[in-house]
Amino acid sequence: xxxxxxxxxxxxxxxxxxxxxxxxxxxxxxxxxxxxxxxxxxxxxxxxxxxxxxxxxxxxxxxxxxxxxxxxxxxxxxxxxxxxxxxxxxxxxxxxxxxxxxxxxxxxxxxxxxxxxxxxxxxxxxxxxxxxxxxxxxxxxxxxxxxxxxxxxxxx
Numbered sequence: 599x600x601x602x603x604x605x606x607x608x609x610x611x612x613x614x615x616x617x618x619x620x621x622x623x624x625x626x627x628x629x630x631x632x633x634x635x636x637x638x639x640x641x642x643x644x645x646x647x648x649x650x651x652x653x654x655x656x657x658x659x660x661x662x663x664x665x666x667x668x669x670x671x672x673x674x675x676x677x678x679x680x681x682x683x684x685x686x687x688x689x690x691x692x693x694x695x696x697x698x699x700x701x702x703x704x705x706x707x708x709x710x711x712x713x714x715x716x717x718x719x720x721x722x723x724x725x726x727x728x729x730x731x732x733x734x735x736x737x738x739x740x741x742x743x744x745x746x747x748x749x750x751x752x753x754x
Contacts (some may be wrong), residue, residue: 599644604629608637609646616650661711664693664738665716668702672729679703682728691719702734713737 601609607627611618617625624634640729641647672679679697686695696709710716716735724730 599646601646603635604605604634605641605646608634608641612638612650616714663716664713664741665708665710665713666738667704667706667708667720668734668736669704669728670701670731670733671703672731674703678729682730685723685726685728689719691715 603648604627608623609735611623620631620635623638624631627634630639664715669682671682682704683695686692686704691708691710692706693709694705696705697703698705708719711717720733720735725743
């Protein structure tokens, strides 16, 4: 799907404010309401806009200890990679999991109730049939920047 400057501007605005009214969005991109809204619907239908949500402050709900873990597996077969990925998907404490290149296999963010809870989770992973060769733990001591809207290059 080819995106023009109006589409990119719509995406930029909606990524910051998904509750903006149709008329304010149209005004912000300098189009009338109907053509603007047709563009939004087209972007939704094409899957460019996957949905709308509220950005929550997890610390206001329950205090968690974020921990980043680099994981290297002993084997790199499709089966062993799939086994680890299934575990990551099925573990509630795993907030994010990325397959990465450059020496390690995965980068995992775990939101643990405590450092002790994190260590018990890792201990369980180590005695399971996952085949973890080694792992490195990085405990978050301060949040400097939380994820915001994606940066979109506006070609003008």
